[in-house]
Amino acid sequence: MATVIFSALGQVVGGPVGAALGALVGRQVDGAVLSGGTREGPRLRDLALTTSGYGEPVPRCFGRMRVGGSIIWAADLRETRATHGGGKGRPAQTTFSYAASFAVALSSRPLAGLGRIWADGSLLRGAAGDLKAGGQLRFHAGHGDQLPDPLIAAAEDPDACPAFRGLAYVVFEDLPLGDFGNRLPALSFEVFGPETALDLSLLVDEPSAPPAPAVPLTGLAGLMQEGPAAELLGLLGRLVPYACDVTTDPLRLRSAPGAARPLPEAAAPGAGRQEEGGQGWGGLGGSAAVVRRQGGAAVVPLGALQYHDVERDYQAGLQRAPRQPGAGQPGVLSAPLAMAAPVARQWVAAAAQREVWAARSLVWRTAVIDPQLMPGAIARVPGEPGLWRVAEWEWQAAGVELTLSRLPDPALAAALDAPDGGADPGRGALARDQAAGPTTLAAFELPWEGPAGRAAGSLYVAAASAAAGWSGAALYAVDRDGGLELIGSSGRRPATLGTAVDALPPASSLLPDRASQVTVALLGPDTVLAEATGVRLAQGANRALLGDEIIQFARAEPLGAGRWQLSGLLRGRGGTEAAAAGHAVGERFVLLDDSLLVLDGTLAATADRIAAIGLVDPEPVTSAVALRGIGARPLAPVHPRARALADGALALSWTRRARGAWRWADEADVPLHEEAERYAVELGAGAVPLARWEVGAPALTLSAETVRQLRGPWRGAPLQVRQLGAAGPSWPTLLIYLD
Structure with a gap:
């Protein structure tokens, strides 16, 4: 269009010379606009990484836990440009891929190991330590002698590079971002602390302090401390009965004491119990007074525990306690604890029962000071059944006021400590941890489908793996020197x-093959083959490449262990009837469906071998290109006819077929799709024919003299015909045996 416009403008301005110059300029414009240039795909405009802010706390992790982490270092995104396709007037396509290198802090105390990693909800690293994406991952446990990461040291000033001692972190190097929309994914990490059994005293222990008494957290898999220890201790105080000793330095925690101490008895005559609001104190000789107080509507019972369920990849779980009688809406306690559902149900049920009993309280006023009756101590109250725990201790002018709460009956407490096997964790959408495996590759051409299909000479690639966790492979053209592009x-x-378990017998491509069957062993044991009706077969269903022959199958019977028996066959589809007689055990089987990758471009059109490199492939996996040129070569002629004439001559004829004309819809002659119509009639089946004739029509008549001369030395030799094309001759078609 630009050529016409500029030529007309030049004609107006400068006559014939101007028209010629305008046409030249217009052709350059058309070439720039319409030629097969290079098209660029989507590209990131902002290469800045998402960063974390100063002051964000890094949690302390104990046991098994799943944490989100905080980015503590990041390099610029690495951009990679790749150009595919192009040639023969088609534009090349340039794509951009991105990889990120960054470090993520996991715990502010040392860790023993790193488990699975989730990225946007999918597994990025499996339980076996297999990284399901490219790049490298390094884990630093956070010990006091750890060295700087080599990547960070290379990117930063070596003299000022931090080693992040005391901080457990991971470093991702060149993590591909294509699967995450060219952005950093939302990451979460499974971490393992050095503890084999969790103890509440870990939260308050100091390195210089003597070992603290054990407060075992039975059944707990892990916990995470993000804020002050007092907050987590207060939360755990509702779930785990423990005593806090503030008379020592540092703070000490201990389990519920075993021995109960009796409270001082009233000694003075007339001393004794008073109702609530009474002000009486016993004498200094050890007398005492007690005021009863019953908990009521002000108490909010614990009704449910929200936790991290280890059986559901640490997703949030909820277990409810049996409903307790009394007023108040049950509350929900959210805790950064990792445990199984039976443990969570047992913990919340026991805690709820303890709170119901603890709502019954007593205030005991005494002038006798017992240093053992500190908060957390267990006491027996004169005239009251059961055991009581000292909840508060208050010094007053006339003596000491103790607030005591009722403890559950020991038999009931033992029953509450038993795990609840009937707890249901519920179902969760868990990411499947599937290991990657080596790549299996097959590369081939297919017959041309016609003007509406792919270009002739397109290269098809089938890649797969027996491992369910296979995530694809990069494809390369192998040049003559073994280089990869x-x-x-x-x-x-x-x-x-x-692969074929047995050899498919030869059969004709002219009729359905109802007698033959072949067993194939599929690469993936979970792969399923479907059956097809005659109508669907006519529409192209169930096409497969077996060796170098394209077949179709109507029935597929599973035999187990990934084996299938195929029958109801159509043979030699797409002009591959010449390969129907050469099948062998172990030859490749490829289902021709939309899972195949089509490669265009100059490299794909000229390469004789294709290579694939998957995530766990130690070396490139290569495949020779099968059926090379089948999409461009003419098809073998059909309907051969030979007729002896009265004078002894031999009249030969045949019918031409055309590439891409698989359906005879209009009953007209098929298109030629070649530069000229030419045929070669050859005597003999060897690579070098005994005699050869070229004709421009689908017929040849050999004179009687020629027939007589040929029968002398070569009686019984076959006469064959091939159609000639720009890409080479077709497969031969037998016309007659010379006799």
Whole structure:
């Protein structure tokens, strides 16, 4: 269009010379606009990483836990440019991929190990330590002698590079971001503390202090402390009965004491109990007075515990306590604890029962001071059944006022400490931890489908793996020197690949093959083959490449262990009837469906071998390109006819077929799709024919003299015909045996 416009303008301005110059300029404009240039795909405009702010707390992790982490260092994104396709007037496509290198802090105390990693809810690292994406991962446990990470040391000033001692962190190096929308994914990490059994005293222990008494957290898998220890201790105080000793330095925690101490008895005559509001104190000789106080509507009972369920990848779980009688709406306690559902149900049920009993309280006023009756101590109240715990201790002018809360009956407490096996954790959408495996590759051409289909000579690639965690592979063209040139990616969807367990017998492509059957072993044991009706077969369903022959199958019977028996066959589809007689055990099987990758471009059109490199492939996996040129070569002629004439001559004829014309819809002659119509009639089946004739029509008549001369030395030799094309001759078609 620009050529016409500029030529007309030049004609107006400068006559014939101006028209010629205008046409030249217009052709350059058309070439710039319409030629097969290079098209660039989407590209990130902002290469800045998401950063974390100063002052964000890094949690202390104990036992098994799942944490989000905080980014503490990041490098610039690395951009990689790749150009695919192009040639023969088609534009090349330039794509951009990005990789990130960054460090994430996990715990402000040392860790023993790193487990799974989730990225946007999917597993990025499995339980076996396998990274399910490219790049490298390094874990630093956080000990006091750890060295700087080599990547951070190379990027920063070596003299000022932090080692982050005392901080457990991981470093991602060149993590590909393509699967996450070219952004940093939301990461979470499974971490393991050095403890084999958790103890509440870990929260308050100091390195210089003597060992604290054990307060075991039975059944707890892990916990996380993000704020002050007092907050977490206060939360755990509702779930775990423990005593806090503030008379020592540092603070000491201990389990509920075993021996109960009796409270001082009233000694003076007339001393005794008073109702609530009474002001009486016993004499200095050890007399005492007690005021009863019953908890009521002000008490909010514990009704449920929200926790991290270890059986559901640490997702939030909720276990409810049996409903207790009394007023008040049950409350929900959210705790950064990792445990199983039976443990959580047992903990919340026992805590709720303890709170119901603890709502019954007594205030005991005494002038006798017993240093053992400190908060947390267990006491027996004269005239009251059961055991009581000292909740508060208050010094007053006339003596000491003790507030005591009722403890559950010992038999009931033992029953509450038993795990609840009937707890249901519920179902969760858990990420599947599937290991990656080596890549299996097959590369081939297919017959041309016609003007509405792919270009002739397109290269098809089938890539898969027997491992369910296979995530695709990068594809390369192998040059003559063994070098690799990137031409694309296989994608994550595996193709249906396998091998033949037995050899398929020869059969004609002219009729359905109802007698033959073949067993194939598929690469993936979970892969399923479907059956097809005659109508669907006519529409192209269930096409497969077996060896070098394209077949279709109507029935597929599973035999177990990934084996399938195929029958109801259509043979030699797409002009591959010449390969129907050469099958062998172990030859490749490829289902021709939409899981195949089509590679265009100059490299794909000229390469004789294709290589694939997957995530766990130690070396490139290569495949020779099968059926090379089948999409461009003419098809073998059909309907051969030979007729002896009265004078002894031999009249030969045949019918031409056309590439891409698989359906005879209009009953007209099929298109030629070649530069000229030419045929070669050859005598003999060897690579070098005994005699050869070229004709421009689908017929040839050999004179009687020629027939007589040929029968002499070569009686019984076959006469064959091939159609000639720009990409080479077709497969031969037998016309007659010379006799």
